[in-house]
Amino acid sequence: MPSGPAAHADPARAEVGLNAVIISVDGTTPKLLTVERQPHEDGLPSGHLDDTVDRTLEQGVRRLVGRETGLPVRYFEQLYTFGDRNRVPGGRSLAVAYLALVRHQGVQGEANPSWRSCYELFPWEDWRDGPPAALEGSVVPALERWLACAQPGELSTRQERAELTFGLGHARWDPVRVLDRYELLYELRLVGEAAPVDGGPGPGLGLPLSLDHRRIAAAALERLRGKLAYRPVVFEVLPETFSLSRLQQVVEALAGQVLHKQNFRRLVGSANLVEPTGEWDQRTGGRPAELYRFRREVLRERPAPGLGLRRLGGP
Amino acid sequence: MPSGPAAHADPARAEVGLNAVIISVDGTTPKLLTVERQPHEDGLPSGHLDDTVDRTLEQGVRRLVGRETGLPVRYFEQLYTFGDRNRVPGGRSLAVAYLALVRHQGVQGEANPSWRSCYELFPWEDWRDGPPAALEGSVVPALERWLACAQPGELSTRQERAELTFGLGHARWDPVRVLDRYELLYELRLVGEAAPVDGGPGPGLGLPLSLDHRRIAAAALERLRGKLAYRPVVFEVLPETFSLSRLQQVVEALAGQVLHKQNFRRLVGSANLVEPTGEWDQRTGGRPAELYRFRREVLRERPAPGLGLRRLGGP
DNA sequence: CAAACTTATACTCTGGATGAGCATATCCCC
DNA sequence: GGGGATATGCTCATCCAGAGTATAAGTTTG
Incomplete structure (x- = not known):
């Protein structure tokens, strides 16, 4: 200004x-x-x-x-x-x-x-069907090459960074660290926007975008995943009414992680973010699911209480 | 672009x-x-x-x-x-x-x-000596007037917002929601930048700044308080070496909240962010305190593990 | 029509983190 | 050397997230 x-x-x-x-x-x-x-x-x-x-x-x-x-x-x-x-x-x-x-x-x-x-852009981010193939197939070997060519003093630092970023070793995979992972892969020249290193794997991981647009997309996914835990943003991609299973499905899609069904329900219930409509979805293929609606009033209650998923808890 | x-x-x-x-x-x-x-x-x-x-x-x-x-x-x-x-x-x-x-x-x-x-700008944000005077003296009465003049349908929404924002009723004070609080006070015309409402308390709470600069400052304090919990940013305002008490003092100053000393130490210890220097601060007025140093390497380990204060836990 | 399967919903158990208190160590000052 | 102050170490209760088990209410199939 x-x-x-x-x-x-x-x-x-x-x-x-x-x-x-x-x-x-x-x-x-x-x-x-x-x-x-x-x-x-x-x-x-x-x-x-x-x-x-x-x-x-x-x-x-x-x-x-x-x-x-x-x-x-x-x-x-x-x-x-x-x-x-x-x-x-x-x-x-x-x-x-x-x-x-x-x-x-x-x-x-x-x-x-x-x-x-x-996950066409970020194939390593989808853990819903177990560890993504791109991780074992491309990322881990590249990380190992990166560690192998480290200066002696850098080694432990690089190692710790690799483990924390990609949830290797003792560290757990943190769905939110999308941008960290993209940037590390960029440094490793594993994504298409960075010129491939000699002898590196050919075309690069995932679909590249113009300029730094994929980086921006990574920042967006990171922000969204982070917000899932403490702001009621999922409901903006859902229709007016939805079953709890559908809600969970959408959260899992965005988080790239499966969630424990019973605990998810417990959290959603205690967060008081949704209310039953009294209608039922009959097309479940099993027991019909009750349809819920987002209590949009909570957006007026400014410090929106969030979904309750304090940490996106995986199995 | x-x-x-x-x-x-x-x-x-x-x-x-x-x-x-x-x-x-x-x-x-x-x-x-x-x-x-x-x-x-x-x-x-x-x-x-x-x-x-x-x-x-x-x-x-x-x-x-x-x-x-x-x-x-x-x-x-x-x-x-x-x-x-x-x-x-x-x-x-x-x-x-x-x-x-x-x-x-x-x-x-x-x-x-x-x-x-x-806290000259935001007198209601400092809880280290108990509930700030500005809260009881100005904010709460103003909130009550605001509730009193609400439309019937709005009442519960306003009430919930007031309670959550300022930690009244059952809600706990959340140190991080600085911007929410400032904006609510702005709506209530309690801060100087907003023209005072007729019959409102004279000069407004806290020191005003030009234009929207106090709002920007509120956003900054909110961001900083939020980051304290999960990124090692405190160390940037501390000297090279410091005692754990000093570290806690600084966190408390920024968070506007006193912390439980023993638990704070437990967290700092388990987060592995600091290392002892072997030197001792003799000027404590009591038992000397060991001096520590920030393990700056952790900044290289990109997903910086944070201070461990997952929630800024007050007493 | 009943058995098998699928999906939804409810309840219980357990380990770990968090909040709070008690106890001890080591200094200064009188 | 006793009292006050600060640092440091340990214990206990509580809450919550993760994981498992059980029941309800539908569809599909033989």
């Missing part, structure tokens, strides 16, 4: 870019929206702040998402502002990134928007 | 402002640095991004802090980007706010920098 009207040397007016990481859950798959930025190169929906119409940053993002996707966004949250001069070719571009949550629905438009599984 | 070089209609170039909330601890008082922006009006150190010298946003803040205060900053963290068009008089100003931590030392300069107690 300027100390005065800053009349003199025109201090660095910068273009204000906006990026949106739009996330939804389709069945059991968490998805994010990409657009075609070049032929055969996808990236996040992006645009610029337009001073003539956007009163706030969030309104700018809202306009941008509307234009590129037409999706009705149910939740916005500012993620981070990127301002490195060398971040994009051609000089400074300041970009404010937002996380947006929507209920899943189809999209089409001239920018070729499409839904991508989050 | 631009889809192309954006040559055409010059999409909304904005001035990029920078704000810094510089925090340290002086004895048992957490302090933040203000500068004189107008005669008799203090605010946060602010400036603009300078494209010719600042390669990154953080470098811009570093330069700004250096110019206005000369303080050596030990930790930077981006807080939030404010972009409302009507935020400051005279059109859009985009401002990126940063939290900065320094070891305490004197400052002087032409902008009249001075250290202010955080």
